[in-house]
Amino acid sequence: MRISQSDLGTALGVTIEENRIDASNAEELKSAVEELVDAGHATLVIDMSQVEFIDSRGLGTCIALMKLLEKRGALGLCGLQPNVRGVFRLTRLDRVFRIFPDLAAAAAAPITPTPPRA
Numbered sequence: 001m002r003i004s005q006s007d008l009g010t011a012l013g014v015t016i017e018e019n020r021i022d023a024s025n026a027e028e029l030k031s032a033v034e035e036l037v038d039a040g041h042a043t044l045v046i047d048m049s050q051v052e053f054i055d056s057r058g059l060g061t062c063i064a065l066m067k068l069l070e071k072r073g074a075l076g077l078c079g080l081q082p083n084v085r086g087v088f089r090l091t092r093l094d095r096v097f098r099i100f101p102d103l104a105a106a107a108a109a110p111i112t113p114t115p116p117r118a
Contacts (some may be wrong), residue, residue, distance in 0.1 A: 042073025049079030
C-alpha cells in the first residue's frame, strides 16, 4: 500500500496512493495506519482522492481505523470520488465519518469524533 503523509497542524494527512481499497490491500492500509497511531499520531485525515473503488473489506478497514482512533483522537476522510462517496452514502457511513472535500478543508476544521446519532 503506497501512502504519503502531510502535516495538517492539528492532524496528520495520510494520502492513499492507490486507486482501490479492497480485499487485496485493505490489511496493508490498516497496518500502515496502526503504525502511525503507535508512533503517536492520534488525529488523522485519510485522503482518498486517488481511490476510485472501495469494497466491503475497505469499508470494514475504515470502520476498524475509526474505532482504533476514537479513544485516542479522531479520524476524518477527504477527497471521496463520486463512486466511493456513493458507497459511503448507500451504507450510511457518510453519517458516521467526518468527511471533508479535501485536505485543505480538513486542516481548516477541527477534526473531532462524529457524535453518535440518536
